Amino acid sequence: MGDGSLSQEEIDALLMGTDDMAAPAGKGGGAAVSDGGGLSPTERELLADAFNDAMQVAGSQAGAMVGKNVQITNAQVDEITPAQIAAELPKGGVIAEISMGSTQTALVFPKDIARRIAQTMMGASDEGGEINDAHLSTLSELSQSIVSSIANGLGGKFNESLSPSMPDMKLFASPADAPQFMGGIVKISYNIAVEGMPGSRMTHYIDAGSASRWAKANRSAGAPQAAAFDMDFGGAAGGGGGGMGGGVSVNPINFPSLQQGSGAAQLPPNLELLLDVQMALTVELGRTKKYVKEILSLGEGSIIELDKLAGEPVDLLVNGKLIARGEVVVIDENFGVRVTDIVGPAERMARMAGG
Incomplete structure (x- = not known):
């Protein structure tokens, strides 16, 4: 304009x-x-x-x-x-x-x-x-x-x-x-x-x-939600000239509280005492069953076929309980897992507790 x-x-x-x-x-x-x-x-x-x-x-x-x-x-x-x-x-x-x-x-x-x-x-x-x-x-x-x-x-x-x-x-x-x-x-x-x-x-x-x-x-x-705000491009108050030709009013952005909706806030109070306890997280590529004679015959170069197809998500287990699935990635020289499917915090705790 x-x-x-x-x-x-x-x-x-x-x-x-x-x-x-x-x-x-x-x-x-x-x-x-x-x-x-x-x-x-x-x-x-x-x-x-x-x-x-x-x-x-x-x-x-x-x-x-x-x-x-x-x-x-x-x-x-x-x-x-x-x-x-x-x-x-x-x-x-x-x-x-x-x-x-x-x-x-x-x-x-x-x-x-x-x-x-x-x-x-x-x-x-x-x-x-x-x-x-x-x-x-x-x-x-x-x-x-x-x-x-x-x-x-x-x-x-x-x-x-x-x-x-x-x-x-x-x-x-x-x-x-x-x-x-x-x-x-x-x-x-x-x-x-x-x-x-x-x-x-x-x-x-x-x-x-x-x-x-x-x-x-x-x-x-990946895009943040656009915050609602008002912009007034009308005539300048007090007869000011130049620039955008008018005042711009922006309403404050109200961010939601970090406390609300968090996983910890939805857990029973007595479980909050355990949140700092470390647990072993296991990534499972697959499983299979073998006879004892087959296991005893294993040696260098033996190939074991698992129950998953190439490219299928791997399982993430805590204390043997499935909590999520993900895909294998390479981070520098180490393997890692990108989580693609995960249950809610309360359900994860229930699974780990054997519920």
């Missing part, structure tokens, strides 16, 4: 925290994105962060399958159209089409890294050549594990069922082999580093509708 006052659109932008008042085009930060897409710069960065977190777990599980250290990092988000996907797929690359619930996705490996990983998993040395059916079968297991980790991470984060389907594996030889998306596509590219192998890239194509929904949910969950 010409008098220096904020327009209504600018006021709305300030209140909603929108990116409509962002820096000029070409100065966006974080993930690599295309201009004019359906995701704002902030939403693309939040989406990249969510997939980076999921890939920490995926890299650890992939490393266990490959038998080498695997790191999948640096998620970069872009938005493309179905017409563009065939033009950018690597010739001879491996495509694993896997749905996560109702969300269509496709994981793509370049030819060389795909062949090297498959050969290593098969216990053979890489001598070049073409990718065959045995390679595709081996890579199918790896792709299933990676996408399961992503599905578990995103499903817990956004409270959505994202059960992965079985991979549909193929080699990219012509545009007819490209995944067929009905609408827009969000492309997430990663650096993939496998111990003893040259660095490469891996790409995950996702239905844009689902990606947009996750990004907006992530943004809503």
